[in-house]
Amino acid sequence: MNTDIPKRKPVPLPVIKDKDPPPDSANVSPPPLLSPPATAPCKWWQGQKENWFQLPQRKRTIIVIAVFGSLALIALIVGLAVGLTTKGKGSSNLPLPTSYGGPYKGDLTYYDPALGSCGITSTSSDLICAVSHKLFDAASTGSNPNANPLCGMKVRVKLAGNSVDVKIVDRCVGCDATDLDVSPAAFKRLADLDLGRVLVDWAWLDDSPVKNV
Known part of the structure; x- marks a missing residue:
């Protein structure tokens, strides 16, 4: 008697596949950002209006x-x-006063002022003048020219409808008795600098110590 029992073939075990690994978050691209819908630009003056x-x-x-x-x-x-x-x-057109003597007629010239005989330093833009040495010396009361009564006094000069008031600060050696030597700024109020010398009328604006000029 054959007692051999036939052997069964082994049943193959099912193969279980490994699940896919979770995606690496570092390699995942972020979802695209959605732009807001375009709106028409608002003009600032619309709101102000x-x-x-x-x-x-x-x-x-x-x-x-x-x-x-x-x-x-x-x-x-x-x-x-x-x-x-x-x-x-500009220039003025004021009348010449007669209360203090004058008017007088004389030549008008100009120079570049600096420190004058009255001890006053002036510039070419100041409205100043130098009177004749004859007039200056006639008013002198001592040896100090800075103390001359004419220093600081004013005269009005007039030519062809224009006038200018100037202050006495100096003594003009080359001037005749009624001549005046003024700054370029004062001369330009009355005439062109290219003329150099013009005939003018002038009068005192203060009570002058010299009555006969």
């Missing part, structure tokens, strides 16, 4: 009056400033 019309009528009227009033005031200030500047640089 809306705010303006929302104001009460009375307030808008006050604002308009204030704006135009400010502009008018600025224009007035600028106009006055220009007028004063022009007047300061």
Whole structure:
């Protein structure tokens, strides 16, 4: 008797595949950002216009009056400033007084002033003059020329409708009795510098110690 039991073939075990590894978060691309829908640009004056019309009528009227009033005031200030500047640089047309003697007629010349006989330092832009040495010495009361009574006095010079007031600060050696030597700024008020010498009329603006010139 055959007692051998047939052997079964081994049943193959099912192969279990490994699950896919989780994705690496470092290699994952972020989702694309969505841009907001484009809107038309808002013009700044549109908002201002809306705010303006929302104001009460009375307030808008006050604002308009204030704006135009400010502009008018600025224009007035600028106009006055220009007028004063022009007047300061231009010539006057004032009459010659006769209360203190004169008027006198003489030659008008110009020079570059510095330290004058009156002890006053002047520049070419100052409205000053030097009177004749004859007139200066006739008014002298001592040996110190700085103390001469004529120093600081003013005379008015006139030519062809233009006039200028100048202050005495110096003594002119080359001038005749009624001649005046003035700064370039004073000369230009009356005539062109190229002329060099012109005939003018002048008179005292103060009571002069010299009565007979």
